[in-house]
Amino acid sequence: MARVELIRVKKYFDRVRAVDGVDLEIRDGEFLALLGPSGGGKTTLMRLIAGLEKPTEGQIIIDGEVVNEVPPRSRGIAMVFQSYALYPHKTVFKNIAFPLVVEGLKKQEIRKKVEWAAGLLHIGHLLDRLPSQISGGERQRVAIARALVRRPRVLLMDEPLSNLDAKVRHTAREELKLFQRGIGVTAIYVTHDQTEAMGLGDRIAIMNEGRIRQVGTPDEIYNEPADTFVAGFVGIPPMNFIEQDDLIVGFRPETFLPSELISDKDAQRFRLKVERVENLGSNRLIYGTIGKDKVISNLSSRFNSIKEGEEHDFSVLSQDIRYFGKDGARIKR
Amino acid sequence: MRVKYRLEQEGVLALLLLLPVLLYVVLLVGVPFIMSFVYSFSNVTAGNPEFRLVGIKNFIDIIGDKVFQKSLGNTFIFTLVSVVLVIVLSHILAEVLIREFRGKWFVRFLVLLPWTAPIALGTIGYLWFLDSVFSPIDWLLRSLGLLGKPGAILGPMTNMYWLGVPGLAMASVIMVHVWRLLPLGTMILIAGMNSIPKEVIEASHIDGAGYFRRLFHINLPLLYPVIGVTVLFATLFTFTDMTVVWVLTKGGPPPHSTQVLASLAFLRGIHGGDLAQGAAIALFFFPVLSGIAAIVLSLVKKAVVI
Numbered sequence: 001m002a003r004v005e006l007i008r009v010k011k012y013f014d015r016v017r018a019v020d021g022v023d024l025e026i027r028d029g030e031f032l033a034l035l036g037p038s039g040g041g042k043t044t045l046m047r048l049i050a051g052l053e054k055p056t057e058g059q060i061i062i063d064g065e066v067v068n069e070v071p072p073r074s075r076g077i078a079m080v081f082q083s084y085a086l087y088p089h090k091t092v093f094k095n096i097a098f099p100l101v102v103e104g105l106k107k108q109e110i111r112k113k114v115e116w117a118a119g120l121l122h123i124g125h126l127l128d129r130l131p132s133q134i135s136g137g138e139r140q141r142v143a144i145a146r147a148l149v150r151r152p153r154v155l156l157m158d159e160p161l162s163n164l165d166a167k168v169r170h171t172a173r174e175e176l177k178l179f180q181r182g183i184g185v186t187a188i189y190v191t192h193d194q195t196e197a198m199g200l201g202d203r204i205a206i207m208n209e210g211r212i213r214q215v216g217t218p219d220e221i222y223n224e225p226a227d228t229f230v231a232g233f234v235g236i237p238p239m240n241f242i243e244q245d246d247l248i249v250g251f252r253p254e255t256f257l258p259s260e261l262i263s264d265k266d267a268q269r270f271r272l273k274v275e276r277v278e279n280l281g282s283n284r285l286i287y288g289t290i291g292k293d294k295v296i297s298n299l300s301s302r303f304n305s306i307k308e309g310e311e312h313d314f315s316v317l318s319q320d321i322r323y324f325g326k327d328g329a330r331i332k333r
Numbered sequence: 334m335r336v337k338y339r340l341e342q343e344g345v346l347a348l349l350l351l352l353p354v355l356l357y358v359v360l361l362v363g364v365p366f367i368m369s370f371v372y373s374f375s376n377v378t379a380g381n382p383e384f385r386l387v388g389i390k391n392f393i394d395i396i397g398d399k400v401f402q403k404s405l406g407n408t409f410i411f412t413l414v415s416v417v418l419v420i421v422l423s424h425i426l427a428e429v430l431i432r433e434f435r436g437k438w439f440v441r442f443l444v445l446l447p448w449t450a451p452i453a454l455g456t457i458g459y460l461w462f463l464d465s466v467f468s469p470i471d472w473l474l475r476s477l478g479l480l481g482k483p484g485a486i487l488g489p490m491t492n493m494y495w496l497g498v499p500g501l502a503m504a505s506v507i508m509v510h511v512w513r514l515l516p517l518g519t520m521i522l523i524a525g526m527n528s529i530p531k532e533v534i535e536a537s538h539i540d541g542a543g544y545f546r547r548l549f550h551i552n553l554p555l556l557y558p559v560i561g562v563t564v565l566f567a568t569l570f571t572f573t574d575m576t577v578v579w580v581l582t583k584g585g586p587p588p589h590s591t592q593v594l595a596s597l598a599f600l601r602g603i604h605g606g607d608l609a610q611g612a613a614i615a616l617f618f619f620p621v622l623s624g625i626a627a628i629v630l631s632l633v634k635k636a637v638v639i
Contacts, residue, residue, distance in 0.1 A: 052535050073541035085532035089554045098550070099540040146540070 002063045002076065002153035002186050003028045004049060009058035011044055018044040020210030021058070026154075031180050031187045033201030035194060037233070041210040042190045046156050049188065050079050062153065073102075078147035079156040082163065084139045086131040092118075092142050093127040099150045117145040120179070137168040144176075148183070155180070155187045161196060173199055194234050198222070206230050225250075228328040237285065239322075240295040242270075247331070248324040253285070253298035255320035258306065259313040267315040272297070277308055372612035379606035391613035400589050401597065401614065408593040411507060411578075412571045418511045419567045420560060423518030430519065431526050448516035456580040459509045463495035463581070470495070499590035502582050506591050510577045514570060518563050525559030526552070557632070565629040572625075573618060575599055594618065 004026040011019040019041045026032045034042045047053045049060060051072035059066050067075050078099075086095050096117055100110045118124045121141040126134055131142065140160055147155055161169045161176075177200050180187050191197050197204050198218045206213045206221065206229075214226035225231035231239040231250050240256060242249045249268075259269060272295065276287040279301065286297040286306055297314060299306075306312055323331045340346055376387050395401040430441055447455060462470060471492045474480040480487040487493065495505045529552065537551045553560070575595035578584060584592035584600065592600075594617055602611015 050539060052538065072535075072538045073543070077539065079536070079539045081532045081536060083530065083532050085530065085536035087533060087537075087551060098537075098542075102541040102543075102546055146536075150541075 004154055005061040007059040010056045011048055011053060012056045017210045022212050024205060024212055026188060029184045029186055031200060031202045033197035033204045034190045034207060035197035035204050036207035038192055040208045042207050043158055046158055046190050050077055050156055051075050076153035077156060078152035080143045080147050080160045082159045084143040086139060086142055088131055092129055095142055096146045096149050113149050117149040121145045136163055155185045157189045159191055226330050228324050237296045242290055242293045250322040250324060251316045251320055253296045256297045256314055256316050259315040262315045264317055266318045269313060269315050272312050272314045274306055274308055274310055274312055369612040369615055372609050373616050375609050377608045379608055391609050395613055403589050404592040404594050404597040411593055412568055414507050415510050415571045416564060416567045419514045419518045423515055423522050426519045427522035427526055430523055444519055445516045447513050452576045453580055456509055456577050460581060463505050465492060465494050465497055496582050497586050499586060502586055502591050506578055506581055514567055521559060521563045525556050529555050561629050561632045568625050
């Protein structure tokens with residue numbers, strides 16, 4: 001268990017600024033999800049923490065110690081790779097045991113620890129198999145077991161669920177969270193999937209173009225986005241934006257409702273030209289335009305009186321409206 | 334029209350396309366192999382048209398022949414030492430050449446160069462390098478004070494006589510042969526190393542493995558199939574090679590210090606005119622090489638393919 005601090009960390013590859021001045025603190029025992037679009041620098045940031053890359057500038061601190069010059073093996077970290085990176089020629093047992101063998105532990109002790117980790121992840125029956133003989137979900141568990149068996153201070157995970165099919169991914173997500181709480185390891189989890197980040201993270205750091213745009217709890221990220229990038233990236237469908245004078249007005253599709261449903265006086269009204277209605281089963285998406293801005297309303301399926309082609313009065317409660325400047329930054333009122 | 338449809342039938346077209354290769358294999362590999370097999374049981378010589386089967390007399394003769402025994406031993410020494418050196422050195426070179434550094438293309442080019450030169454020409458170059466009087470290597474050693482003075486480490490004589498002293502001659506032959514096989518080994522190993530997923534290597538860094546642990550527990554086991562192929566090729570090329578030996582020493586210095594099976598077969602069969610005995614000697618390659626091929630191929634099969 002440990003605290004990780006990044007101070008003005010930069011990593012340039014030639015002229016590409018993969019990580020461009022990141023300040024971030026990950027608390028002891030916390031599960032931090034690093035969320036952002038592909039190519040945003042998340043994986044590079046994780047590799048910097050792991051020691052697989054050296055920062056161009058800045059400091060990486062684990063438990064108060066600057067580790068810039070410390071090789072990966074001495075940082076007390078473990079990592080689960082997107083491809084799992086199991087050793088294809090070693091059995092599951094030997095894969096999990098490898099970090100312990102390197103440490104020079106006694107055979108008996110290694111067996112005990114491997115069985116502990118395998119039991120934790122329910123893969124005790126696979127120990128004699130080779131990675132090529134087990135399923136994707138099982139490989140992912142082996143990779144996590146290998147990462148945990150040494151009791152690392154920090155557990156790094158690079159999109160570990162992305163190679164699993166949807167069903168397995170869902171259960172794996174639940175287990176991962178329970179499991180991280182259970183052993184209380186500090187975890188950093190890279191993903192481009194906001195559902196994963198929202199569901200897993202104690203806090204989420206949103207990253208784009210090498211910079212951290214916002215750090216906060218899932219609630220904060222969703223309800224109080226720091227800028228239009230975060231507001232537009234998080235949420236399915238994303239936040240609606242409308243230009244008004246020198247401001248950008250933002251509101252979530254699920255707060256954008258037909259006026260007859262809103263009795264509160266403190267609301268803003270809009271005239272929506274309905275272009276398309278999409279029935280998704282549990283809810284209904286209304287696509288339309290206000291002036292020249294495209295917006296979406298997310299309604300309950302039971303509300304079915306709105307037809308394509310008509311114009312309709314919609315409202316948003318004032319408390320649900322967020323204002324941004326033309327530069328995208330949030331303006332508090 | 335009918336001919337056109339005929340050609341479209343898979344069997345017919347396949348046969349036509351395979352024909353050149355089949356002819357090549359049958360005429361230039363199969364026929365000579367069968368001929369040498371038949372010759373080895375006969376009394377054929379270059380000067381006598383008489384042909385009579387003599388059973389295994391030729392084999393009994395050569396097995397009892399001291400020169401043959403020596404050549405057989407030399408062949409194994411030559412092959413074993415060369416292959417080990419090729420594997421170790423090309424592994425080192427490949428490790429260097431998969432890294433990024435300035436001027437990498439130039440080093441790669443230099444490493445590949447021996448492969449582009451005809452073997453005989455390259456070897457002739459070495460013949461001058463190892464010349465008994467004008468060797469530049471000796472010249473270098475002399476100017477370093479290692480040779481040619483009383484009390485010098487390599488002796489008071491002015492020259493090493495690389496190709497004139499039995500042990501040195503074998504070492505020279507091996508050195509030149511290793512030089513020639515190094516590009517092949519290096520290229521095969523570079524390809525093999527590039528096929529290991531980068532993340533697997535990174536995982537071993539994170540799991541705490543140092544260089545040697547990584548080498549022996551991760552890299553080498555994953556490279557086994559590729560190393561197997563390299564050993565196979567290097568062994569085949571070395572075991573059957575006579576160019577280097579023939580150009581450098583012709584099997585000398587006496588008594589047959591660098592004579593190998595290939596050069597002995599050539600010496601007896603072509604120079605000596607005893608085709609039957611030459612064929613019998615050459616036939617010794619067959620069981621040895623097919624044995625080696627079987628072993629290496631089964632090793633490759635057993636190894637895990639990623």
